[in-house]
Amino acid sequence: xxxxxxxxxxxxxxxxxxxxxxxxxxxxxxxxxxxxxxxxxxxxxxxxxxxxxxxxxxxxxxxxxxxxxxxxxxxxxxxxxxxxxxxxxxxxxxxxxxxxxxxxxxxxxxxxxxxxxxxxxxxxxxxxxxxxxxxxxxxxxxxxxxxxxxxxxxxxxxxxxxxxxxxxxxxxxxxxxxxxxxxxxxxxxxxxxxxxxxxxxxxxxxxxxxxxxxxxxxxxxxxxxxxxxxxxxxxxxxxxxxxxxxxxxxxxxxxxxxxxxxxxxxxxxxxxxxxx
Amino acid sequence: xxxxxxxxxxxxxxxxxxxxxxxxxxxxxxxxxxxxxxxxxxxxxxxxxxxxxxxxxxxxxxxxxxxxxxxxxxxxxxxxxxxxxxxxxxxxxxxxxxxxxxxxxxxxxxxxxxxxxxxxxxxx
Numbered sequence: 001x002x003x004x005x006x007x008x009x010x011x012x013x014x015x016x017x018x019x020x021x022x023x024x025x026x027x028x029x030x031x032x033x034x035x036x037x038x039x040x041x042x043x044x045x046x047x048x049x050x051x052x053x054x055x056x057x058x059x060x061x062x063x064x065x066x067x068x069x070x071x072x073x074x075x076x077x078x079x080x081x082x083x084x085x086x087x088x089x090x091x092x093x094x095x096x097x098x099x100x101x102x103x104x105x106x107x108x109x110x111x112x113x114x115x116x117x118x119x120x121x122x123x124x125x126x127x128x129x130x131x132x133x134x135x136x137x138x139x140x141x142x143x144x145x146x147x148x149x150x151x152x153x154x155x156x157x158x159x160x161x162x163x164x165x166x167x168x169x170x171x172x173x174x175x176x177x178x179x180x181x182x183x184x185x186x187x188x189x190x191x192x193x194x195x196x197x198x199x200x201x202x203x204x205x206x207x208x209x210x211x212x213x214x215x216x217x218x219x220x221x222x223x224x225x226x227x228x229x230x231x232x233x234x235x236x237x238x239x240x241x242x243x244x245x246x247x248x249x250x251x252x253x254x255x256x257x258x259x260x261x262x263x264x265x266x267x268x269x270x271x272x273x274x275x276x
Numbered sequence: 277x278x279x280x281x282x283x284x285x286x287x288x289x290x291x292x293x294x295x296x297x298x299x300x301x302x303x304x305x306x307x308x309x310x311x312x313x314x315x316x317x318x319x320x321x322x323x324x325x326x327x328x329x330x331x332x333x334x335x336x337x338x339x340x341x342x343x344x345x346x347x348x349x350x351x352x353x354x355x356x357x358x359x360x361x362x363x364x365x366x367x368x369x370x371x372x373x374x375x376x377x378x379x380x381x382x383x384x385x386x387x388x389x390x391x392x393x394x395x396x397x398x399x400x
Contacts, residue, residue, distance in 0.1 A: 106387035109297050117290045133290040136362065140384035228364035228382045 107235045110138055111242055118250040122257040127250045128160040131220070131243070136162060138239055140229035141206075141222045143199065145169040147179070148210075148218035148251065156183060156219060163224065170201050182207040183216050188240055190232070199223045206232075208240050210248035217248050279304045280398060281323065285316035285330040285342060286360070291385065295329060295360065298387045302394065313337025317345060325355060327398060329390075332361040332372070340375055347376030356397040360390065 117130045128146060135141045143163030147156040156179065158169035175184045179202065182189045189207035191197065197205060204221035211217070220243065282305050286292040296307050308325070310316035312334040320328070328346065332339035339359060346352045359377045361368070369380045379393045 102388065106298070110294060110385065110387065113290065113293050113297055117293065130290055133288045136383070137288060137291040137294065138384050140362075142362070226362055226364050226383065229384060 107238060110235065111238060114138060114239065114242060115246045118246045122254050124251070124254040124258045127247075127254045130250070131247050132160055132162050134239070134243065134247075135220060135222070139222075139236055140226045141224070142226050143224035144204075144220060144222040145201075146218060146220055147172065149174070149183070149216065156180070159218075164201075168201065169221075172202070177202045178204060179207055179219055179221055183209050183219050185209075186211055186214060186216050188244070194225075194230075206240075208244055210251060211244050212248045212252055217252055220247070279306055280326040282307045282327045282329065283310060283316060283319055283325045284308070285310040285313065285328065285334070285339065287312050287331060287334040291331070291360075291383075294385050294387075295390065298385075298390055299329075299394065302391065302400070313339065313342035313345075316342050320346065320349070320352065324351065327394065328352075328355060328357045329394075330357065330359055332359060332363055332368070340372060343372060343375045343377050358390070358393055358397070360385075 114134045117134070118127065121127060121130070131146055135144055141162070143161075145158050145161040145164065145166065147169065148159050149155070150157050154174055156172040156174070158166045158171070160166060161169060172179050172183075174180050178189055186209050188209070189204075191205040194205055201221075201223070204223050205225070206220075206222040208220040208222075209216045210219060282299060284292055284295050284299070284307060286295060286309075292309055296309060299305050299307055308319055308323075310319050313330075314337045316328075316330065317337070319325075330339040330342055339361065343357055343359065346355070346357060356378045357376060358379045358381060359372045360381045360383065361372075362383045363369075364382045372380050378397055381389055381393060
């Protein structure tokens with residue numbers, strides 16, 4: 001075969017290949033168009049189905065009833081949740097109130113016993129002992145003293161104490177210093193801050209005048225509280241008020257009783273002497 | 277609830293009355309009072325108690341001695357003992373607990389605390 005024949009054969013084969021390739025390209029184009037048409041149709045069908053399906057569901061009477069029931073239940077659920085919240089709040093309030101009432105009950109019981117004890121005797125020494133016990137056990141004082149007014153000298157004289165010697169406590173003039181001023185005014189005294197306090201018998205941390213109405217007959221001066229007692233509670237203030245009144249009447253009546261007993265025995269002695 | 281016998285050992289009549297008054301609020305408690313450790317021991321030997329509350333600072337026999345003696349008594353090995361005292365130091369608490377006390381409460385009186393502790397120890 002000559003060179004010319006060979007070239008002719010190659011050209012014919014290339015032309016043949018080009019024809020096949022063109023046909024393939026046309027076929028691919030047709031396929032792509034078909035695919036696009038089909039996809040469009042699918043989308044259309046899906047939309048139709050969706051519309052029809054929705055229409056079917058919403059139009060069914062059962063579905064409407066169900067929907068209404070769901071809405072009613074949802075509303076009911078919201079209402080119940082709201083009520084539960086209210087009940088829980090009420091419960092919490094009741095629980096808090098219960099604790100408060102329990103505390104008040106305990107406080108009243110303690111006050112009742114303190115007052116009952118104070119008036120359970122007419123023995124002056126016993127009354128003083130009860131005052132000491134109340135201040136120790138109910139207030140939590142470790143060092144304190146009870147000073148009573150001597151009406152002859154108009155001075156406060158120590159008569160009982162705890163944690164300190166009674167003889168170590170000073171005799172105080174009315175109006176002088178913290179104790180004297182508290183007795184003069186009749187007002188309870190509480191130190192502003194116990195931090196850095198150094199015991200001074202003339203400068204107590206608490207001073208409670210013992211009063212019968214407006215008449216002061218003595219004072220309780222506290223110098224130190226128990227280690228575990230770092231502050232005063234509401235019960236303490238109530239107790240201080242109670243002590244100021246009840247201790248004063250208990251001390252006064254027991255002293256009067258002791259005096260009258262003494263006078264009675266003196267008079268009895270005279271009568272015995274005269275009648276013998 | 278079945279009845280429980282409780283012994284309160286305290287020398288101060290006021291404090292004793294405060295404790296008894298608080299305990300009476302628990303239904304079924306039969307309370308017996310003792311003035312000091314010796315009186316307490318006498319009452320403990322005369323009848324069986326389910327709970328003991330004692331002070332520490334008392335004349336004749338103090339509360340720690342009482343706790344120690346009670347714990348050495350086979351009849352009271354497991355009986356709950358609550359110490360109620362003015363002694364607030366940690367070493368006092370540790371000493372009482374080491375001797376056999378179950379709980380240690382400090383004064384001034386804390387009625388709620390006493391009641392809670394009693395209920396806890398008696399599982400009521």
